[in-house]
Amino acid sequence: MNRILDIKNLQVSLPTANGVLRAVRGIDLHVDKGEMLCIVGESGCGKSMTSMALMGLLPKRAEVTAEVLDFDGLDLLSLPKKERNKIRGMRMSMIFQEPMTSLNPSYTLGNQLCEAIMRHKGVSSAEAKERAVYLLTRAGVPMPEKRLDQYPHQLSGGLRQRVMIAMALMCEPDLIIADEPTTALDVTIQAQILRLIRELQQEFGTAVIFITHDLGVVARIADRVAVMYAGQVVETATAQELYSNPMHPYTRGLLNCIPIPGKTAPGSHLESIPGVVPSLIGELKGCAFANRCHVSTSECSQRTPSLELEPNSTSLHQVRCPITATTLQEAM
Amino acid sequence: MPDYALELSNLSRHFHLKNGAFKEPTLLKAVDGISLRIRPGETLGLVGESGCGKSTLAKMILGLLEPTDGDVLINDKARSASSRLSMARQLQPIFQDPYSSLNPRKTIEQIIRLPLQLHKEGNKESQKKAVKDISDLVGLPERLLKQYPGQLSGGQRQRVAIARALILKPKILVCDEPTSALDVSVQAQILNLLMDLKKELGLTYLFISHNLGVVEHLVDKVAVMYRGKIVEQGTRDEIFQNAQHPYTKALLSSVLTPEPALGLPEVLDSSAWDSAQAS
Numbered sequence: 205m206n207r208i209l210d211i212k213n214l215q216v217s218l219p220t221a222n223g224v225l226r227a228v229r230g231i232d233l234h235v236d237k238g239e240m241l242c243i244v245g246e247s248g249c250g251k252s253m254t255s256m257a258l259m260g261l262l263p264k265r266a267e268v269t270a271e272v273l274d275f276d277g278l279d280l281l282s283l284p285k286k287e288r289n290k291i292r293g294m295r296m297s298m299i300f301q302e303p304m305t306s307l308n309p310s311y312t313l314g315n316q317l318c319e320a321i322m323r324h325k326g327v328s329s330a331e332a333k334e335r336a337v338y339l340l341t342r343a344g345v346p347m348p349e350k351r352l353d354q355y356p357h358q359l360s361g362g363l364r365q366r367v368m369i370a371m372a373l374m375c376e377p378d379l380i381i382a383d384e385p386t387t388a389l390d391v392t393i394q395a396q397i398l399r400l401i402r403e404l405q406q407e408f409g410t411a412v413i414f415i416t417h418d419l420g421v422v423a424r425i426a427d428r429v430a431v432m433y434a435g436q437v438v439e440t441a442t443a444q445e446l447y448s449n450p451m452h453p454y455t456r457g458l459l460n461c462i463p464i465p466g467k468t469a470p471g472s473h474l475e476s477i478p479g480v481v482p483s484l485i486g487e488l489k490g491c492a493f494a495n496r497c498h499v500s501t502s503e504c505s506q507r508t509p510s511l512e513l514e515p516n517s518t519s520l521h522q523v524r525c526p527i528t529a530t531t532l533q534e535a536m
Numbered sequence: 537m538p539d540y541a542l543e544l545s546n547l548s549r550h551f552h553l554k555n556g557a558f559k560e561p562t563l564l565k566a567v568d569g570i571s572l573r574i575r576p577g578e579t580l581g582l583v584g585e586s587g588c589g590k591s592t593l594a595k596m597i598l599g600l601l602e603p604t605d606g607d608v609l610i611n612d613k614a615r616s617a618s619s620r621l622s623m624a625r626q627l628q629p630i631f632q633d634p635y636s637s638l639n640p641r642k643t644i645e646q647i648i649r650l651p652l653q654l655h656k657e658g659n660k661e662s663q664k665k666a667v668k669d670i671s672d673l674v675g676l677p678e679r680l681l682k683q684y685p686g687q688l689s690g691g692q693r694q695r696v697a698i699a700r701a702l703i704l705k706p707k708i709l710v711c712d713e714p715t716s717a718l719d720v721s722v723q724a725q726i727l728n729l730l731m732d733l734k735k736e737l738g739l740t741y742l743f744i745s746h747n748l749g750v751v752e753h754l755v756d757k758v759a760v761m762y763r764g765k766i767v768e769q770g771t772r773d774e775i776f777q778n779a780q781h782p783y784t785k786a787l788l789s790s791v792l793t794p795e796p797a798l799g800l801p802e803v804l805d806s807s808a809w810d811s812a813q814a815s
Contacts, residue, residue, distance in 0.1 A: 246721065390586055390746065391585065391746060391748075391791065392585065392786050392790045394792075395790040398792075417720070419794045420793055423793070423795055424800050426796070444797075458720060458721060459794060462720055463727070464749060465749055468753060470753050471753065474728050477721035480689045
């Protein structure tokens, strides 16, 4: 079996003062070993909630349900807390957006790098340090031995993120979840960090779930892409397929509203998606995108579409929209 | 008509960073001798990465920070020689984060009307009408005027910020990363609005951004800033088709367009442009 992670109908709800916030409304996803899956969507679409649910880091009041939440043969939902803690950091690790807030300012980097491997694998402090130095070198951190005794504030943002990446790789995990790891960085640094993640992922054969809002980043690093909207996956395909043949009106809208140097005529009117994202409190009737969609019919707001396999595509291309490609083509 | 809507002559701002009680303070040249000129009706894009001094520059242009050296000329008049109120009629800001630049305890109508009250312009009735007109112009539905910023989406808040900036009918807008806090679908709406307003009102923009895709779409001229200095400037085509400075080239090659076939760019080391700047 080549799957490392299998998710069916994952739902996350949070009670709030205004009612139950259904942040994730039934997600089906899978990740193969050594694969880079990108989850892309705008703020509030539930992409971070999904990753927190996978890591088991949601607040206690959050309610998580799923038909299947299988990590390499282990059912994550029924796993006792102790077992879950063993997986986290050891077989599944995370890279967060803000390396300043996700590193502890009052411990040295060496301390934080070695903590997980010493705890999980019971190696000696010397062995742990050796691995930390090796990984820091691989992550392109200059003077790695010296860094072990330094504190997070002594490093620049780009270096901190390199340390976070080295830390995520310490226990040779099977899956890394990277939640907007380059959003806080400058563009030239971003390109370097993305390259590093891609290289290390291929070298170590780690599966990565890469969460971002940036379709440009996704295009350049993803094997497969899942587009999320209002707590659901609305389209999933290989990166090549998704960008050459986007099927969901939302995906098309997103791709059309980015000005691309050399392609979009400067000063021309940009296509935009009218309206705003619906509130996720309470039930949504019909397609969540219907009121912003330019091809929606009256039926769209009545019936909730399901994620269907696109019949004409050769690869696994799924779309949550019953309006066919031909109608879309005519409407554009 | 003045020759230049906005002119910066040898503008500098230095900071003394304390290194402890007995050590010499370090001199940080956040903005180091910048000269720029924007003609009326033109859009100048100022690009650069975090810490390069673009926000310090914007603050000096807006009069929020005193320059160490040099001056800002707005419509041929020196900022230092004019009153704040008269400058505010000619130049207004739009900030990056519409979540923190609007007072959460005032209604949208109060927020947009405040500049009129400060400038003692018209009576209550005419002010109300002006607020309504400007809201129409920026695409803000009338029903939102009675609401508070917390009830609005990010895109709507940025429209409020634009309405507030425009209500005194200034000719120059300083936009400091106006769309970076917004989602891409909303970013397109705001960019379209800025382009429409420019045509309709003949505005001049100083558009500060790190997003080169957005800059290319919007501007006539580009200035690239690095470590407090302008390392390269030119028309849009000169910069985007034929960049000379290694830093500009590195910035341009780091733009990730949604084209999967291209893969990740080779990234240069910063030493390439540091040495170019030193020489």
